[in-house]
Amino acid sequence: MHSTTLFSSLGALLLSSIAFAAPHTGLSGLMERQTCEFDSAASPECWGNYSLSTNWYEEAPDTGIIREYWFEVTNSTAGPDGVDRVVLSINGSVPGPTIFADWGDTVVVHVSNALENNGTSIHFHGIRQNFTSQEDGVASITQCPAAPGESITYTWRATQYGTTWYHSHFSLQAWNGVFGGIVINGPASSAYDEDKGVLFLNDWHHKTADALYVQASSGGPPAAQNGLINGTNTYGDTGSRFQTSVTSGTSYRLRLVNGAMDTMFRFGIDNHTLTVISADLVPIEPYTTTSVNLGIGQRYDVIVTANQDPGNYWMRAIPQTTCSSSNEKTLDILGIFNYDSVEVADGTSTSFSYIDNCDDEAITPFLPLTVEAPGSEHVFDIGLDTSSGLFRWTINDNVFLSDWGEPTLEKVVDGNTSFAIEEQVVALSETNEWVYFVIESQFGLHHPVHLHGHDFFVLAQETSATWAEGNPLNLVNPPRRDVAMLPASGYLVIAYQSDNPGVWLMHCHIGWHTSQGFALQLVERESEIAATVNSDTMKQTCDAWNAYQDANGIHQEDSGV
Ligand SMILES: *[C@@H]1O[C@H](CO)[C@@H](O)[C@H](O)[C@H]1NC(C)=O
Ligand SMILES: *[C@@H]1O[C@H](CO)[C@@H](O)[C@H](O)[C@H]1NC(C)=O
Ligand SMILES: *[C@@H]1O[C@H](CO)[C@@H](O)[C@H](O)[C@H]1NC(C)=O
Ligand SMILES: *[C@@H]1O[C@H](CO)[C@@H](O)[C@H](O)[C@H]1NC(C)=O
Ligand SMILES: *[C@@H]1O[C@H](CO)[C@@H](O)[C@H](O)[C@H]1NC(C)=O
Ligand SMILES: *[C@@H]1O[C@H](CO)[C@@H](O)[C@H](O)[C@H]1NC(C)=O
Ligand SMILES: *[C@@H]1O[C@H](CO)[C@@H](O)[C@H](O)[C@H]1NC(C)=O
Ligand SMILES: *[C@@H]1O[C@H](CO)[C@@H](O)[C@H](O)[C@H]1NC(C)=O
Ligand SMILES: [Cu+2]
Numbered sequence: 001m002h003s004t005t006l007f008s009s010l011g012a013l014l015l016s017s018i019a020f021a022a023p024h025t026g027l028s029g030l031m032e033r034q035t036c037e038f039d040s041a042a043s044p045e046c047w048g049n050y051s052l053s054t055n056w057y058e059e060a061p062d063t064g065i066i067r068e069y070w071f072e073v074t075n076s077t078a079g080p081d082g083v084d085r086v087v088l089s090i091n092g093s094v095p096g097p098t099i100f101a102d103w104g105d106t107v108v109v110h111v112s113n114a115l116e117n118n119g120t121s122i123h124f125h126g127i128r129q130n131f132t133s134q135e136d137g138v139a140s141i142t143q144c145p146a147a148p149g150e151s152i153t154y155t156w157r158a159t160q161y162g163t164t165w166y167h168s169h170f171s172l173q174a175w176n177g178v179f180g181g182i183v184i185n186g187p188a189s190s191a192y193d194e195d196k197g198v199l200f201l202n203d204w205h206h207k208t209a210d211a212l213y214v215q216a217s218s219g220g221p222p223a224a225q226n227g228l229i230n231g232t233n234t235y236g237d238t239g240s241r242f243q244t245s246v247t248s249g250t251s252y253r254l255r256l257v258n259g260a261m262d263t264m265f266r267f268g269i270d271n272h273t274l275t276v277i278s279a280d281l282v283p284i285e286p287y288t289t290t291s292v293n294l295g296i297g298q299r300y301d302v303i304v305t306a307n308q309d310p311g312n313y314w315m316r317a318i319p320q321t322t323c324s325s326s327n328e329k330t331l332d333i334l335g336i337f338n339y340d341s342v343e344v345a346d347g348t349s350t351s352f353s354y355i356d357n358c359d360d361e362a363i364t365p366f367l368p369l370t371v372e373a374p375g376s377e378h379v380f381d382i383g384l385d386t387s388s389g390l391f392r393w394t395i396n397d398n399v400f401l402s403d404w405g406e407p408t409l410e411k412v413v414d415g416n417t418s419f420a421i422e423e424q425v426v427a428l429s430e431t432n433e434w435v436y437f438v439i440e441s442q443f444g445l446h447h448p449v450h451l452h453g454h455d456f457f458v459l460a461q462e463t464s465a466t467w468a469e470g471n472p473l474n475l476v477n478p479p480r481r482d483v484a485m486l487p488a489s490g491y492l493v494i495a496y497q498s499d500n501p502g503v504w505l506m507h508c509h510i511g512w513h514t515s516q517g518f519a520l521q522l523v524e525r526e527s528e529i530a531a532t533v534n535s536d537t538m539k540q541t542c543d544a545w546n547a548y549q550d551a552n553g554i555h556q557e558d559s560g561v
Pocket of ligand 1: 049
């Protein structure tokens, strides 16, 4: 890349916008950057020889620029919707500060744990962590939790670009507010004028996730009292609606993220069309729609043009009934899409029409890739075990269990790899072989399945169907992403290449289900893993955690992830 100077100056502007907490609009530096948002051979000054057509699984720019952030995990009382409760968060805000970087930058995040009574870890969702498993931030898998008073630093390269999020991967902590957005600037598959940044959709309980866990595990998932749009909403006559102002004739990029505990959200803006340009961190062939359906953990980047009569229109986050423990009939999750030539007021618009369902969007990756025949194939049967009186999810009859005090990565480095059956380890020893996973469930619930360390290709996704060898698979440029729905009483077939040595979790992204054991882990190319790990920092974090755990009699009550 020869555009380092440009990257630096824009980087400085981006960082200063964060330091002063300025809204993510209007800065001349950001406006200037717009010319770099598109994929265009005509503007090599933006991305050098890299473009939308770059296969970033194989190569990515290296700008040499470092984006450094300091995060403090805090415990406070807050009322995002006007109703106070204990909220755990980064630096006291929900969502936490957004991480901004350019494609090819290196991101460094220093996390200090200012909580009294919880460990912590921060996972960068969907970030590939190429040969950097230790930076994946999963308690009991890639690190011990950082104990109260301790700090941990994560460093990773942004080899991908687009929209994602970070969240705690310790117990249920993410669902108490420990999450925020990640924006990695890069080319886009369709043009727009302004970037509005991330837009989080969350369900929201008035009690902490910890207080609700027993109920979730015995009586079923507790219904959410509310939902939030980018961290705010009304509840009765408290709180306030999220609002964003637009200028007629201008087009905007919104970076939608579903950060819910247990809700699939359909998102749309009344009377406006959305042009969808990426799914998770994968640019796609643009398509237009009146709404997009986001499973938990998924992202869609959409472009919306302010081309209606000036007014106030509702933005809607609508729980899809059979894959949400909250109910659209009782929730009122709205934001205001305001034309800046009129005064902000509640919308008067009527909803777009839609079919309530739990289906992933049909997407076509911009860069077409083809899946080859499997080097290995694994079949996982999902079940529910209630024998203990508590709900526990099983994979091939096993409930997942890993140990906060002795993460898998440490075991691998120590060569102590006679894994117990509950650790649900899938060992992948071949280099760059295609691995197929068939995940099937006889149970009538949908599950958003997330894999760490890889994007996967979605080869099949069928509701009310039984997997059989020989069933059709889509191998030619199938959807590619990091979360896909396992349909109720059906199956999901995914494929990826064993191109990333490390220990990687795969789990259901419903917060309750992860804690209730719906997880497995890959130990990928074990012999190459130790060389990627800094054992000193790993042991330091573990020593501090184990001392804290022993001194305080902390007992691990869930799956460990
Ligand atoms: C782009 O690639 C060409 C051919 O490989 C090379 O000569 C040129 O220096 C590269 N430009 C940049 C900006 O990296
Ligand atoms: C991933 O890391 C390996 C080992 O360092 C390196 O050879 C490869 O080029 C990297 N891939 C990307 C996309 O940077
Ligand atoms: C978060 O809080 C820490 C500690 O107060 C501060 O140093 C840091 O700048 C804050 N980070 C952001 C991104 O706001
Ligand atoms: C947060 O503060 C509350 C109220 O003081 C306390 O009960 C709780 O244990 C704290 N949580 C953590 C994780 O420190
Ligand atoms: C985390 O802190 C909450 C209180 O905020 C407590 O209820 C919960 O048990 C703690 N979890 C762990 C695993 O220590
Ligand atoms: C949502 O909040 C984040 C973090 O505060 C901010 O960066 C972003 O611009 C907001 N989104 C919109 C659409 O205003
Ligand atoms: C807005 O959308 C609603 C629902 O699709 C439709 O009934 C209404 O006519 C539209 N209004 C305008 C001004 O286009
Ligand atoms: C190996 O792992 C087992 C089970 O987790 C543990 O009991 C043992 O202490 C470990 N041994 C070494 C040498 O670390
Ligand atoms: Cu699930």
